[in-house]
Amino acid sequence: MAGEHPYFPKDLKLPHYRPNDKGVVEILSVFFGVIGVFVVSIWVYSGTTKNPRFTFIQRVVLCWFMICGLIHTFLEGYFGVFHDVLAGDMSFLGQVWKEYSMGDSRYMSSDAFVVSMERITAFIDGPLSFLTLVLYFRNSPYRYVFQLIVSLCQLYGDTLYFMTEIFEDFSHGYMYHPQYFWFYFVTMNMFWIVIPSCLIMQSCYKLAKSQAQVDKMKASEYKAAIAKHDKKKKR
DSSP, X not given: XXXXXXXXXXXXXXXXXXXXXXXXXXXXXXXXXXXXXXXXXXXXXHTTOOSSOOOHHHHXXXXXXXXXXXXXXXXXXXXXXHGGGGGGOOXXXXXXXXXXXXXXXXXXXXXHHHHHHHHHIIIIIHHHHHXXXXXXXXXXXXXXXXXXXXXXXXXXXHHHHHHHHHHTTTTTSOTTOIIIIIIIIIIHHXXXXXXXXXXXXXXXXXXXXXXXXXXXHHHHHHHHHHHHHHHHHHO
């Protein structure tokens, strides 16, 4: 029957729903395969640069921001633009979203919070992720500033994403399902809780350390000026 769908809650109205014609293995393989190509490219390229020369951890961070830029800008951007027709969308990205929505049907119903959150993520976090990547390659002094900004936005958005679903008693997916709940909803989203938290702490440490060095330099200059002034007075 037209409009029948596999999403929760069962009384969700999706009259324009069309089931995917691609299997889950194909969808996930292509999606992660494309992401993997870009990640490998960044990993290889970052290992060949001499100025700056990146550490292992820095190369991992570069790969992370590439992943974020791609997913935020293209996947989440697609949702932000076409959210109201996704239930019947047969494009590849549309089918990716229909598969993911098995763990959270708010993406099929154009939930106001999800649409707002994803649009902000796509049009702000996505470009900023790419910008942070560029700043790292240019060894810009602003790299940790933008890393902090992007990571705070990600952590805030993902925390709200989890909390709103908890508030609604996980009513939009198959509760405790190994694939839909634990992999799609929990695991895939926890990356944007754990990694941004680590990057926020790193950014704060780097910025505080830089400020401490500036303060120390100013204190040294002040002491030198006082000593020079006292020396002149004695003369």
